[in-house]
Amino acid sequence: MNQPWIKHPLVLKGTTVELLPLEEGLLEELYTAAADKELWKLVPFDCSDRDMFYKAYRFALSERDRGAQYPFVIFHKPTKRYIGSTRFFEIYPDDKKLEIGWTWIAREFWGTSVNFECKLLLLTYCFEVLKTNRVQLKTKDTNFRSRKAIEKIGGVFEGILRKDRIQGDGTTRNAAYYSILDDEWPAAKERIEQQIIAVATKSKSQG
Numbered sequence: 001m002n003q004p005w006i007k008h009p010l011v012l013k014g015t016t017v018e019l020l021p022l023e024e025g026l027l028e029e030l031y032t033a034a035a036d037k038e039l040w041k042l043v044p045f046d047c048s049d050r051d052m053f054y055k056a057y058r059f060a061l062s063e064r065d066r067g068a069q070y071p072f073v074i075f076h077k078p079t080k081r082y083i084g085s086t087r088f089f090e091i092y093p094d095d096k097k098l099e100i101g102w103t104w105i106a107r108e109f110w111g112t113s114v115n116f117e118c119k120l121l122l123l124t125y126c127f128e129v130l131k132t133n134r135v136q137l138k139t140k141d142t143n144f145r146s147r148k149a150i151e152k153i154g155g156v157f158e159g160i161l162r163k164d165r166i167q168g169d170g171t172t173r174n175a176a177y178y179s180i181l182d183d184e185w186p187a188a189k190e191r192i193e194q195q196i197i198a199v200a201t202k203s204k205s206q207g
Helices: 024-034 050-065 114-130 144-152 182-206
Strands: 017-021 070-076 081-092 097-105 134-140 156-166 172-181
Touching: 017 114, 024 050, 024 081, 050 070, 050 081, 070 114, 081 114, 097 114, 114 134, 114 182, 134 144, 144 172, 172 182
Parallel strands: 097 134
Antiparallel strands: 017 070, 070 081, 081 097, 134 172, 156 172
């Protein structure tokens, strides 16, 4: 692998989730979670379509081979299921920066601690192992649920890039760009940890 910055295989272990390297043998089980069309309404490609899913995720594997991306599957420890995916991409070791994206999680886990845990694992690795200066995140400008999630983990809004992507249906989308910098990480980390505690407390009170 021509990417010494991120060592393969990379496993990031949390309390309820583990981020495991994407592998060909996991694709079918991952597609079971991805087949929900609702997950893809506000992203450029509809990976609820089997052919699109396999094309996109086999491409991710080829990009990992050349060091341009590092895709993960999200393994939910309590249910022993693969419930989503996320990845590092736009990887620039010389500039000590990368992007976190292509994140999706099965709908039954929306509103739980899963997304917060995933971001805590990814960002901790970025800032405390890779020693990045900058981690970038972006989403469709009208994807307000995603934008709110990014803001909850301390992402700082940087602006809108107009017609940033051509989507699978040929239309263009604007992208809202966010980032977290190394000197902002301690506060962001505390913020994410507090969110995880708040979700756990709410879950216990409802249980």
